[in-house]
Amino acid sequence: MATTTIITNVLKMIDNTKFLLDNRPIIERLYCHPDFIVCKPQNNRYFSLSHKRYGVKLRLDFRTIMLKGAVIGYRHVEINISPHYHKNNYQHNGDDFTPLQAIKSIKDVLCYLNIKESEYSYLKVVNLEFGVNIILHDDIKNIMNGLYYHNKDQFIIPDERYIYSKRSDTTKYKQIKVYAKGIQFATNPGYRIDPNTLRFEVKSKESKYIRTQKIYTALDLLNVFKYEKFADTLLLEWERVLVINLISKTRKEHNSEYWSNLITNEKRNIFRDNKIKYYDGLIRHDNIHLQVKLKLIDKIYQLLNNAISTQKTTINPGFLINDTTSTKEINVENAYLHRCIITGIDISSQKKGSKFLRETTLRDIKINDSDLFQELSSRYLTDHGKQQSDERKIYLICKNIRDVDSNKRNCRKSFEKRNYNANQLQFCFRT
Incomplete structure (x- = not known):
C-alpha cells in the first residue's frame, strides 16, 4: 500500500481582508484618492471605487446616506485589500507568505491609502481569511474525494466547475474551505503553483467570530504575536475534519451514508467517537488526517517562532489617536511560544x-x-x-x-x- 508523503512549504496566513471605517475626515481623503475609478458596487446601497490598475483586489465601498433619492454623504467605507496579492504586485502566486510579510503588506497598503499610523485604530476588521498551503507528493484527488465533514457539517462543492474545491456547509459566521489549488490553476503555469498544492483556510465575514481570534482593528493584524491565535485555530479546525483515505483497505467508513447515519443517531457523541476510532484504526496504514496535522504543526510553528524570535518588532502601544505618539523598539530575540x-x-x-x-x-x-x-x-x-x-x-x-x-x-x-x-x-x- 502506498504511503502518502506530504511536504509543507507554504504558509499563507492572511488573505483577503476588509476594514470598516466611519471616520469622516479619512472617508473624504479616501474618496478623493487620485488612483481609484468608479466600479460596479456590491448593491444599490453602495458607491464603489476600484484601483485603476489593480482592480477589485484593492477596492473602496462607500455606504451611502440617502435623502429623497439623492446621496448626501457616506455612513462608512469598507476597505478591501489582499495582502498576498500586494506582495506579488497583484499577480496570482503560490509562493510563501509569512506573518512578517503580511504585516509589511498591510502597512504598505495603508500607507498608500494615506492612512496614518495614528489612525489605524479606526479600522475595524470585518472580513478575514487565513490559511495554509500544503504540497502532496501523491494523489491530491484522494484527499478531496474523501473529505466528508467538518464537525457534523458536510463539505459541499459550491461550484460544479471546480469539483476539487469544497467548503463546509456551516454557519454564516465561519466557513472552512479546502481546495486543490494546484488543480484549479493547472492551466496557469505562470502562477508557479505546484500541481499537488492543497489549501486549507478559515474565512469569516462576521465580527463576532473575528473577535474570537482576538482581532479587532488593523493594529491587531500588525502584531506578530496575534498570528499565534491563527495557528491555534487552523490546527483546531483541522482536528474537526473527517477525511477518509479511500485508497486504503475497503471498509464501511468509506461510505458517506455511514457517517450521515451516525449524525442522525440519537446518541450524542457517537459520530465523534467513531471518527476517533476510525483514525486510530488507520494508524498502521496511511492516516492522511494525522500526516497533515503533524506537518501543519511543524511548519506553522517553525515560521511563527522564526518571525517572533529573529525580529526587532516596532510596537506602538495602542497607537493612541495622536500624531506625536512615539514608537518603542522591543527586542524579542529570546521570545518563544509557550505551549504544552x-x-x-x-x-x-x-x-x-x-x-x-x-x-x-x-x-x-x-x-x-x-x-x-x-x-x-x-x-x-x-x-x-x-x-x-x-x-x-x-x-x-x-x-x-x-x-x-x-x-x-x-x-x-x-x-x-x-x-x-x-x-x-x-x-x-x-x-
Missing part, C-alpha cells in the same frame, strides 16, 4: 517552565472553548472517566496528558511502529 509539549495548546498563563496543560488552564478552556474541551475529553478520557464530575474529568485529562510523556520510554517503540511506515522519514517537533 503534548497537545500544542497555549499555556502562557501558567508558571514559567511549565511543560504540560494544567488544571487551571483547562478550567478556562472548559468555560471559553467547549469544543476544544470536548476534543480533549474524547482523546484523554476513558468511558469511565467521561462519567465523572467535571473536576474529576479535568484532573484525569491533565494526568493522562502528562502520562503520554512520562511513559514514552516504555511505549516509544510501539508508538513508532503504529504511526510510521518503516521507510518513512520521521520528524521531531520538540526543541
Whole structure:
C-alpha cells in the first residue's frame, strides 16, 4: 500500500481582508484618492471605487446616506485589500507568505491609502481569511474525494466547475474551505503553483467570530504575536475534519451514508467517537488526517517562532489617536511560544517552565472553548472517566496528558511502529 508523503512549504496566513471605517475626515481623503475609478458596487446601497490598475483586489465601498433619492454623504467605507496579492504586485502566486510579510503588506497598503499610523485604530476588521498551503507528493484527488465533514457539517462543492474545491456547509459566521489549488490553476503555469498544492483556510465575514481570534482593528493584524491565535485555530479546525483515505483497505467508513447515519443517531457523541476510532484504526496504514496535522504543526510553528524570535518588532502601544505618539523598539530575540509539549495548546498563563496543560488552564478552556474541551475529553478520557464530575474529568485529562510523556520510554517503540511506515522519514517537533 502506498504511503502518502506530504511536504509543507507554504504558509499563507492572511488573505483577503476588509476594514470598516466611519471616520469622516479619512472617508473624504479616501474618496478623493487620485488612483481609484468608479466600479460596479456590491448593491444599490453602495458607491464603489476600484484601483485603476489593480482592480477589485484593492477596492473602496462607500455606504451611502440617502435623502429623497439623492446621496448626501457616506455612513462608512469598507476597505478591501489582499495582502498576498500586494506582495506579488497583484499577480496570482503560490509562493510563501509569512506573518512578517503580511504585516509589511498591510502597512504598505495603508500607507498608500494615506492612512496614518495614528489612525489605524479606526479600522475595524470585518472580513478575514487565513490559511495554509500544503504540497502532496501523491494523489491530491484522494484527499478531496474523501473529505466528508467538518464537525457534523458536510463539505459541499459550491461550484460544479471546480469539483476539487469544497467548503463546509456551516454557519454564516465561519466557513472552512479546502481546495486543490494546484488543480484549479493547472492551466496557469505562470502562477508557479505546484500541481499537488492543497489549501486549507478559515474565512469569516462576521465580527463576532473575528473577535474570537482576538482581532479587532488593523493594529491587531500588525502584531506578530496575534498570528499565534491563527495557528491555534487552523490546527483546531483541522482536528474537526473527517477525511477518509479511500485508497486504503475497503471498509464501511468509506461510505458517506455511514457517517450521515451516525449524525442522525440519537446518541450524542457517537459520530465523534467513531471518527476517533476510525483514525486510530488507520494508524498502521496511511492516516492522511494525522500526516497533515503533524506537518501543519511543524511548519506553522517553525515560521511563527522564526518571525517572533529573529525580529526587532516596532510596537506602538495602542497607537493612541495622536500624531506625536512615539514608537518603542522591543527586542524579542529570546521570545518563544509557550505551549504544552503534548497537545500544542497555549499555556502562557501558567508558571514559567511549565511543560504540560494544567488544571487551571483547562478550567478556562472548559468555560471559553467547549469544543476544544470536548476534543480533549474524547482523546484523554476513558468511558469511565467521561462519567465523572467535571473536576474529576479535568484532573484525569491533565494526568493522562502528562502520562503520554512520562511513559514514552516504555511505549516509544510501539508508538513508532503504529504511526510510521518503516521507510518513512520521521520528524521531531520538540526543541
